[in-house]
Amino acid sequence: QKEVEQNSGPLSVPEGAIASLNCTYSDRGSQSFFWYRQYSGKSPELIMSIYSNGDKEDGRFTAQLNKASQYVSLLIRDSQPSDSATYLCAVIWTGNQFYFGTGTSLTVIP
Amino acid sequence: ETGVTQTPRHLVMGMTNKKSLKCEQHLGHNAMYWYKQSAKKPLELMFVYNFKEQTENNSVPSRFSPECPNSSHLFLHLHTLQPEDSALYLCASSQPAPEAFFGQGTRLTVV
Numbered sequence: 001q002k003e004v005e006q007n008s009g010p011l012s013v014p015e016g017a018i019a020s021l022n023c024t025y026s027d028r029g030s031q032s033f034f035w036y037r038q039y040s041g042k043s044p045e046l047i048m049s050i051y052s053n054g055d056k057e058d059g060r061f062t063a064q065l066n067k068a069s070q071y072v073s074l075l076i077r078d079s080q081p082s083d084s085a086t087y088l089c090a091v092i093w094t095g096n097q098f099y100f101g102t103g104t105s106l107t108v109i110p
Numbered sequence: 111e112t113g114v115t116q117t118p119r120h121l122v123m124g125m126t127n128k129k130s131l132k133c134e135q136h137l138g139h140n141a142m143y144w145y146k147q148s149a150k151k152p153l154e155l156m157f158v159y160n161f162k163e164q165t166e167n168n169s170v171p172s173r174f175s176p177e178c179p180n181s182s183h184l185f186l187h188l189h190t191l192q193p194e195d196s197a198l199y200l201c202a203s204s205q206p207a208p209e210a211f212f213g214q215g216t217r218l219t220v221v
Contacts, residue, residue, distance in 0.1 A: 004152070008150075042215075044212050049208070088153070095165070096205055098210055100152045100153040102150070102151065102152045
């Protein structure tokens with residue numbers, strides 16, 4: 001059974017703090033990893049993709065990948081109330097089949 | 111304008127009705143997907159089409175019938191649904207780049 005696991009939260013951080021979101025996956029052969037943001041009542045929006053071990057930074061967002069530990073994380077620096085949403089981790093097992101975790105609910109408190 | 115457009119945005123249907131969901135992508139992608147999103151459950155992959163050919167059917171009940179007439183259009187035909195089929199149905203597209211982009215979804219309620 002291939003799985004993508006996330007802590008459902010809710011995770012609460014004060015405005016300006018760093019939010020850390022974590023994801024583990026079961027298939028060691030996975031090659032592509034994504035973070036999506038989903039606001040309540042809206043569809044998922046791609047915010048980061050990462051394919052190789054290490055860190056990838058894009059503005060206030062940093063994705064971290066450790067394939068040996070089967071672990072991918074998302075750091076949000078200087079968190080803003082507008083970052084309050086559910087963050088979905090997605091993994092491609094083979095070909096182009098995307099599988100998603102249940103998501104982590106993040107609340108940024110002003 | 112979003113690159114992936116879904117219609118209708120909201121749909122209420124009875125268990126004996128037949129309806130269809132439509133998805134259109136303007137991104138030049140080769141792959142299209144249907145996902146189901148229910149409360150407190152992960153996004154469930156239902157169907158995958160690559161170059162109009164169905165390459166994945168994740169044990170979806172036959173009351174859901176997909177159709178992909180070309181690489182830009184995807185339909186989900188619905189008939190004799192159950193109340194537990196009420197959910198947000200999301201269309202996405204990707205390829206050749208691996209990133210997938212979603213439409214706004216159809217909120218389906220089966221009464």
